[in-house]
Amino acid sequence: MAGSVNRDNLWQRVAIATPYLWLLLFFLIPFIIILKISLADPVIAQPPFTPTFDEQGALSISLDNFRFLLTDDLYAITYLRSVVIAGIATLLCLALGFPMAYGISRAREQTRGLLLLLIVLPFWISFLLRVYAWMGLMNNHGVINNTLLWLGVIDAPIQMMYTDIAVFVGLVYSYLPFMVLPLYATLERMDLDLVEAAQDLGATRTRAFWDVTWPLSRPGVVAGCMLVFIPAMGEYVIPYLLGGPESLLIGRVLFDEFFVNRDWPLASAVAVVLLLLLVVPIVILQRNQARDAEAAT
Amino acid sequence: MRKTSRFTTSVLAFGYAFLYIPLLLVVVYSFNDSRIATVWGGFSTRWYGALWQNDQVLDAALLSFRVAFTAASMATVLGTMAGLALARFRRFRGRTLFSGMITSPLVMPEVITGLSLLLLFVSLQQLTGWPGQRGFSTITIAHTTFAMAYVAIIVQSRLAAMDESLEEAAMDLGGRPLRVVFDITLPLIAPAMIAGWLLAFTLSLDDLVIASFVSGPGSSTLPMYIFSKVKLGVSPDINALATLIIAIVTIGVLIAWLATRRTRSA
Amino acid sequence: MEYKQEQSKAAQEENSSFIRISNVSKHFGDFVAVDDVSLDIGKGELFSILGGSGCGKTTLLRMLAGFEVPSGGSIEIDGLDVTRLPPYERPVNMMFQSYAVFPHMNVEKNIAYGLVKDGLPKNEIRKHVDEMLELVQLGDFRRRKPAQLSGGQRQRVALARALIKKPKVLLLDEPLAALDKKLRERTQFELMNIQYETGITFVVVTHDQEEAMTLSSRIAVMDKGQFRQVGTPKEVYEFPDNRFVAGFIGTINTFHGSIASISEETLSVYSDELQLTLPALGTHPVEVGQEVDIAVRPEKIFLSRDEPDNPDDVRIQGVVDDLGYLGNRSLYRIRLANGKIVQVSSQNRRRSVTRFLEWEDKVWISWRPRSAVVLVD
Ligand SMILES: Nc1ncnc2c1ncn2[C@@H]1O[C@H](COP(=O)(O)OP(=O)(O)OP(=O)(O)O)[C@@H](O)[C@H]1O
Ligand SMILES: [Mg+2]
Numbered sequence: 001m002a003g004s005v006n007r008d009n010l011w012q013r014v015a016i017a018t019p020y021l022w023l024l025l026f027f028l029i030p031f032i033i034i035l036k037i038s039l040a041d042p043v044i045a046q047p048p049f050t051p052t053f054d055e056q057g058a059l060s061i062s063l064d065n066f067r068f069l070l071t072d073d074l075y076a077i078t079y080l081r082s083v084v085i086a087g088i089a090t091l092l093c094l095a096l097g098f099p100m101a102y103g104i105s106r107a108r109e110q111t112r113g114l115l116l117l118l119i120v121l122p123f124w125i126s127f128l129l130r131v132y133a134w135m136g137l138m139n140n141h142g143v144i145n146n147t148l149l150w151l152g153v154i155d156a157p158i159q160m161m162y163t164d165i166a167v168f169v170g171l172v173y174s175y176l177p178f179m180v181l182p183l184y185a186t187l188e189r190m191d192l193d194l195v196e197a198a199q200d201l202g203a204t205r206t207r208a209f210w211d212v213t214w215p216l217s218r219p220g221v222v223a224g225c226m227l228v229f230i231p232a233m234g235e236y237v238i239p240y241l242l243g244g245p246e247s248l249l250i251g252r253v254l255f256d257e258f259f260v261n262r263d264w265p266l267a268s269a270v271a272v273v274l275l276l277l278l279v280v281p282i283v284i285l286q287r288n289q290a291r292d293a294e295a296a297t
Numbered sequence: 298m299r300k301t302s303r304f305t306t307s308v309l310a311f312g313y314a315f316l317y318i319p320l321l322l323v324v325v326y327s328f329n330d331s332r333i334a335t336v337w338g339g340f341s342t343r344w345y346g347a348l349w350q351n352d353q354v355l356d357a358a359l360l361s362f363r364v365a366f367t368a369a370s371m372a373t374v375l376g377t378m379a380g381l382a383l384a385r386f387r388r389f390r391g392r393t394l395f396s397g398m399i400t401s402p403l404v405m406p407e408v409i410t411g412l413s414l415l416l417l418f419v420s421l422q423q424l425t426g427w428p429g430q431r432g433f434s435t436i437t438i439a440h441t442t443f444a445m446a447y448v449a450i451i452v453q454s455r456l457a458a459m460d461e462s463l464e465e466a467a468m469d470l471g472g473r474p475l476r477v478v479f480d481i482t483l484p485l486i487a488p489a490m491i492a493g494w495l496l497a498f499t500l501s502l503d504d505l506v507i508a509s510f511v512s513g514p515g516s517s518t519l520p521m522y523i524f525s526k527v528k529l530g531v532s533p534d535i536n537a538l539a540t541l542i543i544a545i546v547t548i549g550v551l552i553a554w555l556a557t558r559r560t561r562s563a
Numbered sequence: 564m565e566y567k568q569e570q571s572k573a574a575q576e577e578n579s580s581f582i583r584i585s586n587v588s589k590h591f592g593d594f595v596a597v598d599d600v601s602l603d604i605g606k607g608e609l610f611s612i613l614g615g616s617g618c619g620k621t622t623l624l625r626m627l628a629g630f631e632v633p634s635g636g637s638i639e640i641d642g643l644d645v646t647r648l649p650p651y652e653r654p655v656n657m658m659f660q661s662y663a664v665f666p667h668m669n670v671e672k673n674i675a676y677g678l679v680k681d682g683l684p685k686n687e688i689r690k691h692v693d694e695m696l697e698l699v700q701l702g703d704f705r706r707r708k709p710a711q712l713s714g715g716q717r718q719r720v721a722l723a724r725a726l727i728k729k730p731k732v733l734l735l736d737e738p739l740a741a742l743d744k745k746l747r748e749r750t751q752f753e754l755m756n757i758q759y760e761t762g763i764t765f766v767v768v769t770h771d772q773e774e775a776m777t778l779s780s781r782i783a784v785m786d787k788g789q790f791r792q793v794g795t796p797k798e799v800y801e802f803p804d805n806r807f808v809a810g811f812i813g814t815i816n817t818f819h820g821s822i823a824s825i826s827e828e829t830l831s832v833y834s835d836e837l838q839l840t841l842p843a844l845g846t847h848p849v850e851v852g853q854e855v856d857i858a859v860r861p862e863k864i865f866l867s868r869d870e871p872d873n874p875d876d877v878r879i880q881g882v883v884d885d886l887g888y889l890g891n892r893s894l895y896r897i898r899l900a901n902g903k904i905v906q907v908s909s910q911n912r913r914r915s916v917t918r919f920l921e922w923e924d925k926v927w928i929s930w931r932p933r934s935a936v937v938l939v940d
Contacts, residue, residue: 011475012382016389019379019445023398026442030413033420047419096315099308106305115309117554122316124546127503128520128527129539133319136326136531141336143322176316193663196630199650200657201677201728205302211676215667226404234406236506241527251408255506258412268416271409282404 038065038268049265065269075253075270079277082250085164086232089171090179093228094221096172097179101220102213104180105187116184123177131170131241138166138242162244170238175231179224186220186292187213219292226285230278250274320543327536344537354538357522361502364433364518368440369497373490375441376448376497380489381482383449384456385464402446411510414439418511431513439511440501447500448493455489456482495553580639581606581764582627582732587636589622589788596622598788599636604781606641609758609765611775614785615811620768621660623785624734627766628657641731651680656730660737662721664709671696671705673720677728695723698757715746722754726761735767739774751777772812776800784808800860802846805940809858816864816905817856817938822849830937832857836903841877842932847939856938861908863934866895866920871929878929881905883922895920897928 039061040049069075104115122130137143138160145157160166190213198208236251243249250270258267327345331338348354379399382389389395402410418428418435428435463485467477483490505520512518517525526535582604589597597619604610612620625631627638629650637646645653656677665673674695678688696702699719709717718738725733738754739747755778758765769775775782776796783793784807791811792804803809809817820834820841830845832855843857865871871878884898888911895907905928920926 011478012386015378016382016386016395019375019382019399019449020391020395022375022442022445023379023395026414026417026438027398027402028394030417033416034409034413037416047423096308096312099305100312103305103309113554113558117550118313118316121547121550122320124499124550125320125543126520126523126539128505128523129323129535129542130320132523132527132531132535132539133323135527136322136536137319139531142531173315173319176312191661191663193659193661194665196628196650197657197659197663197665197724198676199630200628200655201724202651202680203676204649204651207680212665230404231406234408236408237524251406254408254412258510264416267412271412274406275409278404278406282401285404286400 034268034271037265038272039063040265042263042265047264048262065266066273068266069269069273074248078248078250078253079273081248082233083277085167085249086171086229086235089168089175089232090225090229092168092172093176093179094225097176097183097224098217098221100176101180101183101187105184105190119177119180119184127174128237130174131238134166134170134173135161135241138169161242162247164243164247166242167239167247167249170242171228171232171235174238175228178227178231182223182227183217183220186217186223190216219288219295222288223285223292226281226288230281230285233278234274323536324540324543327533327540329533329536332533344533345541347534348537348541351534353517353522354519357517357519360433360516361519364436364440364508365498365501368437368444368501369494371437371441372444372448372497373494376445376493377452377486377490379445379449380452380456380486381478384453385461385482399446399449402443403450405443407504407506408510410443411439411507414442414507415510431511432516435511435513436508436516436518439507440497440504443507444497444500447496448490451493451496452486452489455486459485580604581608581641582766583639584623584627585637585639587623587626587633587638589619589626589631590634595788597626597633600788600790601636602783602790602793604764604766606764607762608780609755609767609778611767611769611779611782612785613769613772613775613782613811615770618785619788620770620785621736624657624736624766624768627732628655628734629653654731655734656725656728656732657734658721658725658736658738660740662717662741664717664720664724666709669706669708670701670712670720673709674723674727676724681728691727695727698726698760699723714741715750718742718750722757726757726763729761730763732764732766735765737769738767740769740771747774754778776812784811786811802844802936803858803938804846806856806938809936809938813860814906815858815860817858818903820855820857822851822853822855822937825849825851829932832937836901837879837899839877839879841935843935843937844933845937847937849937849939853939857935858938859930859935861894861906862892864905864907864928864930866897866907866909867927867929868925870927873929875932876929877932877935878927879905880925880927883920883924883926886920886922897926 037049041062041064042048043050100119104112104119107115135142139145140157140159140161142161144160145154148154149157194212194216195208198212199205203211234251234254235249236255239247239249239252240255243252251274254267254270254274257263257270326337328340328342329337330341330343379395383396383399414435415431418431422428464477464481467481468474503520504518505524508518508521509524512521523535523538526532580603582602584600584602584604587597587600588595600623612623614620622631626633629645629648629652633646637644639645640654643654645655665676668676671692675688675692678691683691692705693702696705699722701716701719701723704712704716709720712720718741722738735754739750742750751774754765767775767778769778779796781793781795782799784791784799786807792799792808794802799808800812803812803815806817809815818834818836818841820832820836823831823833823840825831829842830849831840831842833840834857841857849855870880879899881897881899883895884904885896887894890911892908892910895909897905897907899905907928
């Protein structure tokens with residue numbers, strides 16, 4: 001009997017320890033390394049940064065990279081731009097995603113499954129190719145311009161590619177499912193009697209929406225917004241393919257700093273600051289999910 | 298009274314058009330004979346033939362599938378263990394850190410995950426000599442790490458929704474915990490594991506940014522190949538490749554959907 | 564009971580059609596949920612709609628509230644045709660089966676909601692809310708959120724919220740179904756009191772026959788979208804119109820037979836099962852020879868060891884097949900010579916002969932001629 005108890009204990013330990021060790025090695029330690037390197041200086045060597053401890057074993061760290069990030073306007077502006085662009089894209093996603101999620105949740109049971117499937121389907125198709133699809137649409141000689149020219153609405157192509165508009169379109173297009181799905185989950189769960197009760201007590205349909213449906217869908221709104229905002233902040237592909245050279249976003253700056261300038265310490269510092277910026281939305285998201293899970297039980 | 302308003306219906310229609318028209322156009326233009334991708338030059342399937350001849354595409358696709366298959370399988374094993382640990386083992390040392398590490402990869406920007414893992418591999422190489430070359434193994438490890446988080450969450454929520462009394466009943470009837478896991482728990486969470494595996498597989502196939510960081514020279518995944526072409530603008534063979542992917546995914550998802558619908562209604 | 568019936572009768576005569584439902588139907592695709600129903604409800608009545616699951620009760624109530632538009636027919640309330648009026652324009656409020664208390668508003672805000680929508684001044688709203696809180700005894704809970712209330716308290720918030728607008732009609736969908744038995748009984752009386760104090764017409768939907776019997780001035784028994792009988796609790800119980808109503812409300816013993824003769828007061832029915840001719844009351848026109856059922860309630864049947872001496876009574880011999888003690892009364896299953904089981908319920912009084920009955924004891928069952936009714940369909 002004692003043997004079996006030990007064996008069961010062993011199984012539990014294995015089940016915990018294996019993923020635990022994996023995550024420690026491949027998730028936590030890498031962050032410590034980023035932090036470490038962000039405190040080093042770049043050198044032309046392999047690897048291209050100074051060791052944390054010099055030959056004498058003394059600690060050699062510097063805050064130069066962070067000082068540089070704060071003083072150089074380019075970085076401050078890029079961080080700010082990223083926040084603003086990700087924020088606007090999030091609001092656009094919400095404006096389009098909320099009525100969609102609402103419509104799906106109120107559709108008939110049989111059609112609902114299909115409508116949801118159609119939301120999820122693009123998510124399974126390559127992200128990169130979906131962004132690419134818009135390149136063909138928004139080109140100066142792309143489908144949209146050709147159609148408008150042909151219709152006589154415009155005489156010369158509108159510049160859409162390599163502008164912020166293209167970036168917004170790309171962001172909304174790519175992240176819309178992340179907005180619709182959590183919203184749908186809350187709306188679908190919502191007791192429709194509540195809306196009817198409000199109408200019964202004298203609220204019109206519109207009023208009942210703002211008094212009842214909207215406040216009660218807050219968990220879905222928060223989750224959806226955070227799920228769009230966070231990845232949009234670090235987005236690399238969309239600004240690279242659709243945005244202009246001057247429409248810098250922080251994800252792209254990080255990528256270029258690392259691959260083009262080979263300044264590993266500065267890239268690490270950029271990553272650390274980005275992560276600090278994202279701590280707030282990530283905490284909001286996790287609190288929201290915990291509260292939502294609690295309310296659901 | 299529980300009908301949707303005209304406003305909602307029109308936004309819904311607009312939203313779906315927004316989602317699908319770009320994809321549809323890619324499909325249409327993949328049959329375009331013209332080399333200039335935006336000018337219609339008649340119907341042709343020549344770009345599909347060209348794809349077949351393109352060794353770079355085939356190599357990249359092969360690498361992507363090998364990585365995706367391995368990473369999805371490893372992520373399913375690790376993620377299932379993690380999901381079980383979170384849902385069923387209430388208390389153990391370091392639980393908070395553990396659940397934090399499970400959920401964080403879900404919200405981590407790809408550039409940061411990619412950068413941090415590359416820096417890890419570089420440091421490891423300095424210390425131990427491994428990995429001598431970055432490629433299949435490093436990409437697989439990176440993909441396993443972020444995909445296992447998704448599997449863990451799916452398995453955990455399935456377990457949370459599941460009645461624990463089933464397992465307790467099995468133990469009550471004399472099953473030892475490990476047996477119970479294999480006899481009762483695993484069969485019950487099998488759908489979640491399959492869903493997790495499929496999601497992990499797709500995420501891995503889809504990833505560009507992390508793979509760009511952790512792969513070495515000479516090994517490109519399919520997204521990396523596509524990106525290198527797409528950077529230069531719209532090109533007809535990429536249209537053909539995209540169409541193939543869209544077709545495969547759509548057929549796969551539809552089959553899966555019809556199958557689950559059948560089993561649910563049966 | 565007595566006083567309520569008189570009150571309801573008076574109300575009916577005074578204003579017999581405060582709510583007038585005329586030939587109302589509701590179709591969902593091919594499915595007919597409510598089938599050509601007509602009904603008049605008087606002002607101040609506490610009217611119950613009783614029926615099994617899925618018979619269309621909620622659908623009918625939702626048409627009264629304005630959440631469903633009838634496929635045919637019309638609904639008038641206090642002389643106003645409301646058939647196509649949206650819910651927020653009707654002088655009607657509803658208490659939902661789920662209570663539908665707004666989870667993001669506290670008790671006070673919930674109750675005030677209807678008046679706020681009407682744009683009443685703040686101090687007036689406050690006054691009415693205070694009144695309501697007192698009526699439903701929730702004064703100490705005004706700042707609580709619904710999640711911090713018990714089921715019974717939530718039910719009272721829903722009631723107060725629906726009453727505060729002083730509607731002409733209050734609709735209640737299974738108002739007590741979510742409460743436990745003890746609380747349900749207490750709340751029944753509270754509801755009756757509140758109805759009496761406010762004088763508002765209540766239409767209650769329920770599937771619980773006991774609840775309908777205690778609460779209501781009148782009951783409509785519903786089946787498959789149609790009314791099978793409308794009447795006072797006593798009428799419905801004692802003189803069921805048909806087999807469905809007889810079987811739905813309480814338990815009842817039925818014997819098959821055919822009409823032997825018809826007199827002014829009673830009918831006589833020859834029961835082939837019992838090979839006896841029995842007297843019974845009829846409520847429907849019948850002909851001699853027509854096949855009918857005779858129905859007798861278990862509590863109208865007496866048990867005795869010796870043959871009862873009243874020659875007018877129906878008397879049949881049998882043996883005790885099974886018995887069950889329920890505290891204040893006992894239930895017996897008596898097996899007749901032909902094997903048929905008759906259910907008998909008797910009060911447990913101190914000296915009652917039935918106290919010492921045992922399995923397989925020989926007994927007589929008997930009932931008064933006027934205790935049996937004839938069921939035609
Ligand atoms: N919106 C709808 N669409 C289709 N069928 C409906 C709809 N609403 C109700 N029904 C059907 O109409 C019938 C009557 O429903 P209703 O809700 O009125 O029953 P009920 O008497 O209130 O039952 P319960 O006691 O279970 O609440 C049911 O068979 C139900 O399936
Ligand atoms: Mg109902």
